[in-house]
Amino acid sequence: MGEEGVLVLFLKVRSNRLAVEAGQVETLRRKETLYPARGGPPDLVGFLSLGGTAIPILDLGARLGLGPAEGRRGLVLIPPPEVVPLSFQVDGVEGPVALPWKQVTLLPRLLREIQPRPLIWGLVWQEDVLLPLLDLGQLVPPEEVSALLALSPATGRS
Amino acid sequence: MAGSRKIQEIQEEVARRAECPETGPEEGRTVLVFYLADERYAFPLEVVREVSRVGHITPLPGLPAAVLGATGLRGQVLPVLDLRRLLGLPEGPLTPESRLLIVQHEDVTAAMLADRVEDIAVLPVEAWQAPPAGAEGIAPFLLAIARQGEQTTRLLHLAGLLEAVRHG
Numbered sequence: 001m002g003e004e005g006v007l008v009l010f011l012k013v014r015s016n017r018l019a020v021e022a023g024q025v026e027t028l029r030r031k032e033t034l035y036p037a038r039g040g041p042p043d044l045v046g047f048l049s050l051g052g053t054a055i056p057i058l059d060l061g062a063r064l065g066l067g068p069a070e071g072r073r074g075l076v077l078i079p080p081p082e083v084v085p086l087s088f089q090v091d092g093v094e095g096p097v098a099l100p101w102k103q104v105t106l107l108p109r110l111l112r113e114i115q116p117r118p119l120i121w122g123l124v125w126q127e128d129v130l131l132p133l134l135d136l137g138q139l140v141p142p143e144e145v146s147a148l149l150a151l152s153p154a155t156g157r158s
Numbered sequence: 159m160a161g162s163r164k165i166q167e168i169q170e171e172v173a174r175r176a177e178c179p180e181t182g183p184e185e186g187r188t189v190l191v192f193y194l195a196d197e198r199y200a201f202p203l204e205v206v207r208e209v210s211r212v213g214h215i216t217p218l219p220g221l222p223a224a225v226l227g228a229t230g231l232r233g234q235v236l237p238v239l240d241l242r243r244l245l246g247l248p249e250g251p252l253t254p255e256s257r258l259l260i261v262q263h264e265d266v267t268a269a270m271l272a273d274r275v276e277d278i279a280v281l282p283v284e285a286w287q288a289p290p291a292g293a294e295g296i297a298p299f300l301l302a303i304a305r306q307g308e309q310t311t312r313l314l315h316l317a318g319l320l321e322a323v324r325h326g
Contacts, residue, residue, distance in 0.1 A: 108228065110323060111225065115326065120218055120219070120221070129214060130216040132217075
C-alpha cells in the first residue's frame with residue numbers, strides 16, 4: 001500500500017471480477033508445468049515447481065464456491081510464502097492499478113464481525129461497481145495448508 | 159391503506175420519520191409492513207432508516223448464504239441480507255416490487271431484501287401478542303405477533319437477525 005492509495009490486481013475468476021492487493025502476489029505465471037494432483041481437496045488442480053519446491057495450485061473459483069475446479073490453462077498467482085505457501089489458478093489478471101483511498105473501503109462493520117473471519121477484507125469502487133478485495137492469506141485454513149503441502153511431490157528442479 | 163399508496167410516498171414517509179422520530183405513541187406500535195413469501199412481516203419503524211429500490215449487488219464469496227453481497231447507496235457501502243434465507247423461508251425471485259429495507263441497530267446498518275413493502279402502519283396495543291417460545295424456525299427472530307381479524311403480522315427482532323448473520 002502506498003501513501004496515495006492501494007495498488008491492486010484485478011482477477012477474472014469465472015464470470016466474477018475480484019481484486020487483490022498487489023503485495024499479496026509475488027509471481028504471476030502461465031500454467032505450464034503442472035504436476036498432477038493425487039488425492040487432496042477437489043479444488044487442488046496440481047503442483048508447480050518453484051525453485052525446486054512443489055507448490056500446490058488451487059483453483060480459486062472452486063475455492064470460493066463459484067463452480068467446480070477446471071483443469072484448463074490459465075494463470076497462476078503465487079503469493080509470498082509469508083502470506084500463504086500455495087498458489088491459485090485464475091482465468092485472467094489485469095493491473096496492477098493504483099487506486100486512491102477514496103475508491104477503497106473496508107467491509108461494512110457487520111461483515112467484519114462475522115466468524116470465522118471473511119476471505120474479503122474490503123471493497124473497491126471501479127467504474128461505479130463494487131469489487132471484493134480478497135485476502136489470499138485467509139483462503140485456506142492453516143491446518144489445510146499443512147495437509148496440502150504434505151501432498152506435494154518432490155520435484156528436485158525448477 | 160397500503161395498496162393505494164405509491165412506493166415513493168412510503169419511501170418519503172420513512173425518510174421523514176427517520177429524521178424526526180415520534181416519541182412513543184400510546185395507542186399502538188408504528189411499524190413498516192412488508193411481505194416475504196406471501197406472509198406479512200414488520201420492523202419497528204424506529205429501526206428503518208430508508209426504503210430503497212434494489213440496485214447492483216456485488217456478490218461476496220465465502221460469506222454466509224444469507225449475505226447476498228454488498229451494495230452502494232449514495233456512497234455508503236451496505237451489506238445486503240436476504241431475509242428469506244435468514245428466516246429459513248423458501249427462495250424467491252427478485253421482482254420489480256422487491257425492495258431493500260435500510261435498517262440500523264446501534265452503529266450497524268444493513269440492507270434487508272424484502273419481496274415488497276406494503277406501508278407504514280400503527281397496530282393497536284390490543285393486537286399484539288407475545289411470540290411463540292422456542293428456537294425453531296423464525297421464533298428466535300420474533301419480537302411479537304399482531305393479529306387483526308384474519309391478518310397476522312410478524313414483528314421481527316433486528317438485533318437477533320444481525321446476530322445470526324455474525325455467527326454464520
